[in-house]
Amino acid sequence: MTQSQATNTASRPAGGRLAGQRVVVIGGTRGIGFAAAQAVAAEGGEVVVASRNPGHVARAVAALGPSASGHALDIGDRQAAAAFFAQVGPFDHLVTTAAQVLRKSLLEADLDEARASFEGKFWGQVHAARFGAPLIRPGGSIVLVSGISSRRGLGGMAFPSAINGAIEALSRSLAVSLAPIRVNTVSPGYIDTPGHGGAERSAVLKKVAAAIPAGRPGRPEEVAQAIVYLITNPFSTGTVLDIDGGHLAS
Ligand SMILES: NC(=O)c1ccc[n+]([C@@H]2O[C@H](COP(=O)([O-])OP(=O)(O)OC[C@H]3O[C@@H](n4cnc5c(N)ncnc54)[C@H](OP(=O)(O)O)[C@@H]3O)[C@@H](O)[C@H]2O)c1
Structure with a gap:
């Protein structure tokens, strides 16, 4: 075990749809990723989480319980x-x-920051699929994450929109080229998570989300349910699943 690796030694609950399965969640220490890791553990799966901050990793592993482990990793770093x-x-x-x-418009954004956001989210998912796919056992799958700005012109979201569109296109192609590994994408709308801004943004999010059919922002665990569905449904591949409270429909 390395210094950047954390392990929870508590015993795993028996049963569950993911009993005996090992699930790697890159970004699984906060927000939607942490909720997905919790949902996997609740289904009896063994979960491995990874993110950049070792403190986030240690906290997540401690909270996740049964046989969770974690690593410090910047997925944008290819090596x-x-x-x-x-x-x-x-x-x-x-x-x-x-x-x-x-969250900056084309004319306001620092272009180095814009490139860095591609490194983390788009190239990060490319790295994960490239180096992870050869290790996936028969019956396994990949769930990428985009966002509804791929298909909706949201002001100040030029780069997330482009990244999310690229991920959805990548996902459909990988569903063909990596078969029989199933490849799906979950595309969240407004979800109230720590990374999406703390108390101030949370209030803004609630106000904006009041106009969508659901009338509120989503919760991380609602996206996590969709991730578990995509993992466990053997006929789902090449799917982009919107979890957006009806935002795209409105
Ligand atoms: N929340 C929303 O409203 C919303 C809407 C549309 C799409 N999405 C998408 O859903 C996904 C999850 O969003 P979220 O709101 O849950 O985000 P979040 O709360 O900021 O959590 C992001 C997680 O990823 C880790 N991370 C960030 N960069 C990383 C890197 N380069 N390498 C490894 N780990 C990294 C973070 O931990 P460290 O800081 O320790 O690295 C953290 O655990 C993202 O792709 C986001 O764009 C979210």
Whole structure:
């Protein structure tokens, strides 16, 4: 075990749809990724979480309980991604929620920051799929994460929109080229998570989300349910599943 690796030694609950399955969640230490890791553990799966901040990793592993483990990793770093998967070894399902979103318009954004956001979210998911796919056992799957700005012109979201569109296109192509590994994407709308801004943004989010059919922002666990569905449904591949409270429909 390395210094950047954390393990929870509590015993795993018996049963569940993911009993005996090993699920890697890149970005699984906060927000939607952490909720997905919790949902996997609740289904009896063994979960491996990874993110950049070792403190986030240790806290998540402690909270996740049964046989969770974690690694510090910047998935945008190609060499680190390759080394991570070599260390993790064979597993069943890959979920990639890691991202740091740049909410700036084309004319306002620092272009180095814009490139860095592609490195983390788009190239991060490419790295995860490239180095993770060869280790996925038969019956396994990949769930990528985009966002509804791929298909909706949201002001100040030029770069997330482009990244999310690229991920959805990537996902459909990978569903064909990596078969029989199933590849799906979950596309969240407004979800109230720590990374999406703390108390101030949370209030803004609630106000904006009042106009969508659901009348409120989503919860991380509502996206996590969709991720578990995509992992466990053997006929789902090439799907982009919107969990957006009706935002795209309105
Ligand atoms: N929340 C929303 O409203 C919303 C809407 C549309 C799409 N999405 C998408 O859903 C996904 C999850 O969003 P979220 O709101 O749950 O985000 P979040 O709360 O900020 O959590 C992001 C997680 O990813 C990790 N991370 C970030 N960059 C990383 C990197 N380069 N390498 C490894 N780990 C990294 C973070 O931990 P560390 O800080 O420790 O690295 C954290 O655990 C993202 O792709 C986001 O764009 C979210």
